[in-house]
Amino acid sequence: MKPLLIVNPQSAGGKTGALFEKMRGPIERHLGHVDVVFTERSRHAVDIARDAASEGRGMVISVGGDGSIHEVVCGLMEARDAGKKLPKFGIIGAGTGGDYRRTLGFENRLDRYCEAIAEGKTRAVDIGRFSYATHTGERKSSYFVNILSVGMSGLVDQFVAESTRTLGGTMAYFTSSVKGLARSVVGRVKCTIWREDGSREETIETRCFAICNGRYFGSGMQVAPMAHPDDGLFDVVDLGAASRLRFFMVSSRMYTGTHVHSLDVKHYRCERIQLELLNEDVADRFLLDVDGEPLGRLPLEVEMVPGAIEVLVPKQ
Numbered sequence: 001m002k003p004l005l006i007v008n009p010q011s012a013g014g015k016t017g018a019l020f021e022k023m024r025g026p027i028e029r030h031l032g033h034v035d036v037v038f039t040e041r042s043r044h045a046v047d048i049a050r051d052a053a054s055e056g057r058g059m060v061i062s063v064g065g066d067g068s069i070h071e072v073v074c075g076l077m078e079a080r081d082a083g084k085k086l087p088k089f090g091i092i093g094a095g096t097g098g099d100y101r102r103t104l105g106f107e108n109r110l111d112r113y114c115e116a117i118a119e120g121k122t123r124a125v126d127i128g129r130f131s132y133a134t135h136t137g138e139r140k141s142s143y144f145v146n147i148l149s150v151g152m153s154g155l156v157d158q159f160v161a162e163s164t165r166t167l168g169g170t171m172a173y174f175t176s177s178v179k180g181l182a183r184s185v186v187g188r189v190k191c192t193i194w195r196e197d198g199s200r201e202e203t204i205e206t207r208c209f210a211i212c213n214g215r216y217f218g219s220g221m222q223v224a225p226m227a228h229p230d231d232g233l234f235d236v237v238d239l240g241a242a243s244r245l246r247f248f249m250v251s252s253r254m255y256t257g258t259h260v261h262s263l264d265v266k267h268y269r270c271e272r273i274q275l276e277l278l279n280e281d282v283a284d285r286f287l288l289d290v291d292g293e294p295l296g297r298l299p300l301e302v303e304m305v306p307g308a309i310e311v312l313v314p315k316q
């Protein structure tokens with residue numbers, strides 16, 4: 001069967017849909033004939049990827065941004081949990097932020113994405129499987145490939161989602177970040193972590209707490225510069241509970257990854273983690289960010305699925 005391209009025409013503010021026919025020539029020169037499906041709605045890529053794995057495709061390729069990668073991964077993981085053999089997963093970055101492809105070492109060029117897919121080098125990347133609470137209190141589960149964070153990041157995502165209809169992408173992100181900082185709260189969180197055979201429990205206070213396979217979130221902020229997407233462990237970064245001004249100054253250092261040297265920031269590694277919010281009065285402002293999209297809230301339980309998906313990566 002031919003490789004299947006799952007194209008999000010709405011990614012990069014709609015540019016991907018407008019430019020895809022121009023991209024098809026270079027793609028087919030590298031990969032030969034391909035099948036193409038355009039997503040028609042949010043989360044459609046989950047169904048397409050799951051069905052592609054179920055019908056025995058050898059390769060699926062996401063064409064879009066981090067949200068598209070996330071959805072294809074969710075579909076593949078649903079197929080894996082149903083006992084299906086998974087296709088190799090190719091990435092053609094055509095989004096706005098591109099946080100996951102940065103960790104994998106992709107240059108943001110169509111020819112580089114195509115070369116990586118054609119060359120066939122893979123990395124078996126880790127996936128997080130988690131359960132969370134929806135805004136109506138229902139328990140649900142899902143997956144993440146890059147970063148699952150909670151606190152101010154989820155609040156910013158929610159403001160971005162509410163504002164994109166009236167503002168352009170960059171402007172929406174900037175105003176949402178300012179609003180997110182102004183409205184951010186300190187969560188008091190009961191945190192239980194498991195590593196190898198042992199577990200430990202502690203109560204922490206934080207404005208933002210990130211559970212990472214990849215290194216970047218928020219369009220280029222290197223929250224976990226030490227993370228490797230295929231080491232079988234989450235790198236957990238707690239950005240602390242400093243005042244808003246001090247938190248802003250520490251967070252700004254994420255662009256260079258030097259925030260990890262701040263005494264406010266804590267880092268540890270684990271295979272499984274549970275978070276429960278103790279000050280429930282801040283629950284509607286202490287929210288989840290899953291691979292860059294808003295989702296729900298605590299309580300949260302996360303477990304590692306090591307080496308779950310074979311991703312086609314640059315040779316380097």
Ligand SMILES: Nc1ncnc2c1ncn2[C@@H]1O[C@H](COP(=O)(O)OP(=O)(O)OP(=O)(O)O)[C@@H](O)[C@H]1O
Nearest residue numbers: 011012040041042064065066067068095096097098
């Ligand atoms: N046909 C569609 N109509 C409307 N929304 C869609 C459609 N297909 C996918 N989406 C949604 O588009 C959103 C954004 O996609 P994606 O993340 O790939 O692009 P981006 O936001 O430009 O990139 P990045 O996340 O890297 O900044 C996702 O939440 C996805 O669910």
